[in-house]
Amino acid sequence: MNYDIEVVELPPRPAAVVRRAKIRPDDVGAFVATAVGEVMTVVRRQGVLPAGPPFTRYGRSADGVLEVEVGVPTSAPVRDVGRVAAMELPGGRAVRTRHTGPYAGVGAAHEAVTHWMTQHGLAVRDLPWESYLDGPEVPRPRTDVVVPCQGVV
Known part of the structure; x- marks a missing residue:
């Protein structure tokens, strides 16, 4: 798939999230639905x-386990309640592309962004995230992949 990268x-x-749960890759879909x-x-x-x-933001992975943070941007900060905590999605320069199709294929968008950033001398500045513009009931859901970066294009 070809990706337009910008x-x-x-x-x-500001955002509200279920912070960095450690889960197996096969459990990501169910975890995201519950956490949202x-x-x-x-x-x-x-x-x-x-x-x-x-x-969803993905952190480190080790031993077949991923660190996953799931949330939603908010109009104002929230108070922490249970597993839900306030956080801030970072501002500044980022590289973004859109994946259209099954969520299982979003990894290709991450790979395309990583390759593009390497070609353009950009480095990752913070954890990337995926924004889900459509729900799983849509035949070809849209997912934006955003990678905070540093460097000059």
Whole structure:
């Protein structure tokens, strides 16, 4: 698949997340669905509005286990409740592309961005994230892959 890749400037944004759970790759889909529901419940109860699509950030992986953070950007910071915590999506320069199709294929978008960044002398500055513009019920869901970066294009 060919990806259109762009460099963007993003503002920092408050968000509510289920922080860095350690899960097996086969359990990611179920975890994301449950975590998004949890986050949305806390956000609504606090009278805060979602300010963008749900996202997932992936941290380190070791021994077949991934560190996963799932959340939603918010119109204002939230108070921590249970597993849901306030955080901020980083602002600044980032590389972004859009994957259209099954979530199982999003890895190709990450690979395309990594390759493009290497070709253009950019380095990863913070954890990347995936923003889910459509739900899993859509035949060809859209997913934005965003990688905070540093360097000059």
